[in-house]
Amino acid sequence: MRKIPSQTEKKMVYSIRSLKNGTGSVLIGASLILLAMATPTISANENTPTTNEPSNRNTTSLTQPLTDATNIAGKNESDFSSPDSANASLKKTEEKPATEPTTPAATPADSAPQTGQDRSSEPTTSTSPVTTETKAEEPIEDNYFRIHVKKLPEENKDAQGLWTWDDVEKPSENWPNGALSFKDAKKDDYGYYLDVKLKGEQAKKISFLINNTAGKNLTGDKSIEKLAPNMNEAWLDQEHKVFSYEPQPAGTIRVNYYRTDGNYDKKSLWYWGDVKNPSSGEWPNGTDFTATGKYGRYIDIPLKDAAKDLGFLLLDRNKQGDDVKIRKEDYKFTDLKNHSQIFLKDDDESIYTNPYYVHDIRMTGAQHVGTSSIESSFSTLVGAKKEDILKHSNITNHLGNKVAITDVAIDEAGKKVTYSGDFSDTKHPYTVSYNADQFTTKTSWRLKDETYSYDGKLGADLKEEGKQVDLTLWSPSADKVSVVVYDKNNPEKVVGTVALEKGERGTWKQTLDSTNKLGITDFTGYYYQYQIERQGKTVLALDPYAKSLAAWNSDDAKIDDAHKVAKAAFVDPAKLGPQDLTYGKIHNFKTREDAVIYEAHVRDFTSDPAIAKDLTKPFGTFEAFIEKLDYLKDLG
Known part of the structure; x- marks a missing residue:
């Protein structure tokens, strides 16, 4: 059985090992011996081996460095990482007063076992001092959301407020003084x-501004x-950019690691890339996960200036050979510009921000934009890789059959991904999924243009002195x-109904003449509506290209479907009005592309009470409009 040395023996081992480093080490060793002799209560549990897990009891940071002496006494110098390379924040934690208690490890936000719970049955032995991050702030009440602000935009906090809307209980009212005043803001280590x-x-989105x-x-x-349902706080950095975690000091990246089993014994990180001190020394002695925070x-890790990439491996030094890698593949994070913390979990391949x-990269919608392309919108595509998008995407048709994705194009700025494949079924939607996000495609105008664009004549074309009507409706x-x-004399009376035939590029066509058995020899002046059936529903519609209408009162819309829209009339515009009309003479007008056209509402044009005394006709009428045409002309 291995003999556990007493506290005094621990210090002797440490001082002898350090002797080769010079006189300074001898003095340090002697000081530790004197300290051990002067404080016998510290070694009261000297026969109890230290563990890697924080206990549920409040402890002081004073005891940690002393128990660490035993753990490091038998290690080679190559086992020690440079104090400048990682966990620089531990220095601050270890220097806290002895009276300040550390808190038990908090769980990450996805509800897993407490890292501070009792695991005395686990035969783990600490290889490095375990420290716990503490914060001085009040707990967040249920159904509240805390917004941290590093620095207010202006000096006078009493004159600034948080204006809120969307999924808050009481959206702010009475601009600008209805905002939550920063006069009442609390202060913590981060800011206000x-x-x-x-x-x-059901709250999903909190919108706000500081005014x-x-x-x-x-x-x-x-x-x-x-x-997530249990997300209840967010942070604003000095530039007021929003984060779901507390931003770290510039020039550092915090790598958080959470294990659902709570066992961090000999779990470490081997890292490289744009860091000041990449891992070195004897493989696989990486940097241990020893500091405990809110998320495991x-x-x-200190970074180089203008750092872009961080590569790393998660290691379990309880294993041998290649099995020491928790995941065989290298991790690589390429968004150091926008994030100062990343989050790892168990052996999950993903790097979370x-x-x-x-996943920050989340699908938010999908459109069928062409017979060979589907476009999906995303929350962000910063750092997205083509191979990752392909790996996590899936498209099925309306029968549930998978459709092969032949290629993807990433538009990072537009937050869009275009999938290429055979999407020639324009009658049914496709289902697009990315990780857990899933959307049914909507038909884009671009698909309609590609599939159904039509340059032919639309509407009702009256011919042969009214004996024939050519109908064309575009309804893909x-x-x-x-x-x-x-009937032309009674628009309430139905003469008959004739089916249209499906034509090219989304059109429906029919010719009305004496063969349609409507009993009409001259269609001039007869009224009509289109009856359209779509997905089991039938509606009556006005011809978008109608040339004339029957009298229509919108108040009658409640009578039945036929009265909800007006009825068009079969007319030949060439036969209407004066026959000697010519085109208007407009100075400098040569082609219609040169025209600047304004739109004026007949009623609104003369509805201003200020001109009532200038009108001889009732305002809002065509007659009143004519009276003010000179004014319109004067406008140029």
Whole structure:
């Protein structure tokens, strides 16, 4: 059985080992011996081996460095990582007063076992001092969301407020003084914070801005998406950019690691890339996860200037050979510009940029844009790789059969991914999924243009002195189309209904003449509507290219479907009005592309009470409009 040395023996071992480093080490060793002799209570549990896990009891940081002496006494010098290379924040934690208790390890946001729970049955032995990060702030009440602000836009905090809307219980009112005043804000180690009450468990989005009492929007509109039901806080950095975690000091990246089994014994990180001190020394002695934070254990890594990439491996030094790698593949993070913390979990292959283990790259919608392309929108595509998008994407047709994706194009700025493949079925939607996100495609105008663009004549074309009508309606989504013909002397009376035939590029066509058995020899002046059937529903519609209408009163819309829209009339415009009309003479007008056209509403043009005394005709009428045409001409 291995004899556990007493506390004094521990110090002797440490001092002898350090002797080769010079006189300074002898003095340090002697000091430790004197300290051990002067404080016998510290060695009260000297026969109890230290463990890697934080206990549930409050402890002081004073005991940690002393128990560490035993652990490091038998290690080679190559086992020690440079104090400048990782976990630099531990120095600050270890220097806290002995009276300040450390807190038990908190769980990450996805509800897993407490890292501070009792695991006395685990035969783990600490290889490095375990420290716990502490924060001085009040707990967050249920159904509240805390917004941390590193630095307010202006000096006078009493004159600034948090204006909120969307899924909050009481959206701000009475601009600008209705905002939550920072006069009531609390202060913690990060900066100021305010708690906002949400409208319930269904809250998904909190929108806000910081304004001042002068009514100026100081930050621009911001929004926070609740990534998980238990997400209840967010942070704004000095530039007021929103994060789901506390931003770290510039020039560092914090790598958080959470294990659901709570066992961090000999779990370490071997890293390289744009870091000041990449891992070196004897493989696989990487940097241990020893610091405990809100999201498991973490390592802080100093970065080079303008760092872009961080590569690393997760290691379990309890294993041998290649099995020491928790995942065989290298991890690579390429968004150091926008994130100062990343989050790892167990042997998950993903690198998360939020502590809720939700993929930041999320699909938000999908459109069928062409017979060979589907376009999906995403929350972000920063750092997205083509191979990853392909790996996690899936497309099926309306029968549930998988459709092969032949290629993807990533538009990072536009937050869009275009999938290539055989998507020639334009009648049914496709289902597109990316990880857990799934959307049914909507038909884009681009698909309609590609499939159904039509340059021919549309509407009702009256010919042969009224004996024939050529009908063309463009309705690609229709399943069936008919024309309902009404009597020219009584638009309430239905003469008959004739089905249209499906034509090219989304059109429906029919010719009305004496063969249609409507009993009409001259269609001039008869009224009509289109009856359109789509997905089991039937509606009556006005011809978009109608040339004339029957009298229509919108108040009659409640009578039946036939009265909800007006009825068009079969007319030949060439036969209407004066026959000697010519085109208007407009100075400098040569081609229609040169025209500048304004739109004026007949009623609104003369509805201003200020000109009532100038009118001889009732305002809002065509006659009143004519009276003010000179004014319109004077405008140029």
